[in-house]
Amino acid sequence: MLHEKAHESGVERHKGLKIARELSLKSLKLGLSGKADVVEFHREGKIWRPFPVEYKRGKPKKNNCDKVQLCAQAICLEEMLDVEIPRGALFYGKTRRRLDVELDTALRSLTIETAAAYHHLIESGVTPPAKYSKRCDACSLKFICQPKGTAHRSVARYLANIMNPKE
Secondary structure (H helix, E strand, O other): OHHHHHOOOEEEEEOOEEEEEEEEEEEOOOOEEEEEEEEEEEEEOOEEEEEEEEEEOOOOOOOOHHHHHHHHHHHHHHHHHOOOOOEEEEEEOOOOEEEEEEOOHHHHHHHHHHHHHHHHHHHHOOOOOOOOOHHHHHOOOHHHHOHHHHOOOOHHHHHHHHHOOOO
């Protein structure tokens, strides 16, 4: 339900503010594409400055994964719109709080490194095994990943059994 309004595509207008939902994004630099939950456009003189807002079900994480996702969205917007985006926000459903995030050089470097690592992983053709942890229970991709059921199985063995079933 948290994402329900964020995933209603369209634009909402208020004085000095436009809110775009489900905005398609892409970056040739990062080699990524996706959709932003919400991008607020704040009027600054004659220009509209984008401000990405990512919605999360839980609470702030100890690692930077949410911040990297937000920064990737900002980099996409910067490339698409030829603007600078110095900050964005993460909204956490569990705490009902919005956390402003400075998109500084260190976070941008981490985001670029993460995108490169993602591409390297795809190019290698090797799917890393799923590793179940407590955080998996809150993940929207849990039903696809199935970390409890696939963590110790060999994909090669599974495919071999399907292709050559024992009579």
